[in-house]
Amino acid sequence: MAEKEEKEKDLREEAREIFRKFYERSKDIQKATTETVKEITEKTLKGAQPTKEKLKEITEGIAQGIQEATTRMGGRFEGVLKSLQDLTSKASSSLKEILTGVKEGFEEVTKEERSRECVRFVTERRSITYFDPKKEVTEDLVKEIINLATTAPSGWNLQPWEVVVVMSREKKKRLMEICYNQRKVLDAGANIVIIANTKAHEEHLDRVLDSWIELGYISQRQKKKLMEDILSGWQSPEKRKRKAIRDSALFAMNIMILARMYGLETHPIEGFDEAKLKRFLGISKDRIVPMIISLGYPDQSKKLLPRAYRFSFEEIGQIV
Ligand SMILES: Cc1cc2nc3c(=O)[nH]c(=O)nc-3n(C[C@H](O)[C@H](O)[C@H](O)COP(=O)(O)O)c2cc1C
Structure with a gap:
């Protein structure tokens, strides 16, 4: 027990x-x-x-x-x-x-x-009139935005765009004069001069088609014929101009949206003396400048006017 x-x-x-x-x-x-x-x-x-x-x-x-x-x-x-x-x-x-x-x-x-x-x-993108002149924009950031913006579409992927970025105070002063003294040019951290290259077919096509061969899109044999087809679309000066400006504008829009993702704001500018601008920056005759994009941090103490009237689909569109 x-x-x-x-x-x-x-x-x-x-x-x-x-x-x-x-x-x-x-x-x-x-x-x-x-x-x-x-x-x-x-x-x-x-x-x-x-x-x-x-x-x-x-x-x-x-x-x-x-x-x-x-x-x-x-x-x-x-x-x-x-x-x-x-x-x-x-x-x-x-x-x-x-x-x-x-x-x-x-x-x-x-x-x-x-x-x-x-x-x-x-x-919520707006054309910002007041940039904070004390807030610098770094070269690296500008390059990053531009590199991302190059993902914009373009006819035959010819990417007929180029840029000159005006950042130094001295050069911005001169650029401001060329832009009929628009103050934002001086206050902006950087001004991206968008250049439409009407010779992109001559200068870019070979490299673009080679990348297609590398990717297996086309064969080496197909390259010559395709090249002729694409080049024929670029023969008329009017068409060349239109293509270069159209694609560069898409690239420019990308810059404006991407800049906002880094806390920057932009202002597109068409008010400038193109002949003077080209002389100032050494831009050749076969290039067109559709716009400049001023870019910088907004001056938070300044208030923007409300966004102006936008036409709605009913006014500008139709579905057929
Ligand atoms: C290609 C282009 C060029 C422009 N050029 C100028 C300019 O030289 N000066 C200016 O004050 N605004 C300029 N603007 C800004 C327009 O006035 C502005 O985009 C429009 O009034 C709408 O305002 P929001 O951008 O704030 O929506 C330009 C806009 C574009 C798209």
């Missing part, structure tokens, strides 16, 4: 010890899970998405924890353990579902917010 009591006592103590360990372990698991969920939520709020791997890591971590605890209990109290295990595995799969839901929710919200933001980059 005494022996039996002794045995039961041992068993109770052993059980207590096992459950204590299990409890300790479950606290570890809980802590790790909470931290991971917190990390994921923070990252998600910052725009990063929890990866599938991370979710897998959490659920596998939980499952492994349970496995370890079970092993330590040496197979005793199997019924209790089994239900605990079932319960935890259900909890972990619910957690997985919750996290996946959260992830999808964040993804949707982020996507919507991003789309809204993209629309604002376009619709």
Whole structure:
């Protein structure tokens, strides 16, 4: 009898010890899970998405924890353990579902917010009259914006655009005079002179077609014929001018939108003496300057006039 009591006592103590360990372990698991969920939520709020791997890591971590605890209990109290295990595995799969839901929710919200933001980059653009002359724009930033803007479309991808960026104070002063003393030219951090190259067919076509060959779009054999076709479209001076100006304007619009993504604002300018400008910057006769884009940080103390009237689709459009 005494022996039996002794045995039961041992068993109770052993059980207590096992459950204590299990409890300790479950606290570890809980802590790790909470931290991971917190990390994921923070990252998600910052725009990063929890990866599938991370979710897998959490659920596998939980499952492994349970496995370890079970092993330590040496197979005793199997019924209790089994239900605990079932319960935890259900909890972990619910957690997985919750996290996946959260992830999808964040993804949707982020996507919507991003789309809204993209629309604002376009619709909230204004021609800024007041730039902050004290806030410098770096050369690197200007180059980055221009490099991104070169993704603009162009006929046959000929990219008939060039730029001269006027940044030094001395040169900006002269440019301002050429722009009939428009003050924003001097206050802007940079003025991007957009140049439409009416000789882009001669100067760019070969390189463009070679890149098509490199990409496997066309074969070397097809190049000559295609070249003739494209060049024929560039023969008339009027067409050449139109193509160069049209594509350069698309490139210019890209610059204006991209600049806003870096907190900059712009002002397109057509009010300048083109002959003087070309002499000043050494721009050749076969180039046209459709516009200059002044670019800089806005002077926050100045208020813009409200946006002027815009014609709606009903006034300017038709669907046929
Ligand atoms: C190609 C182009 C040239 C422009 N040239 C001048 C200019 O020389 N001086 C000026 O004050 N505004 C100039 N503007 C700005 C327009 O007046 C302005 O875009 C228009 O009034 C609409 O205002 P918003 O750009 O703020 O929407 C020009 C705009 C474009 C697109």
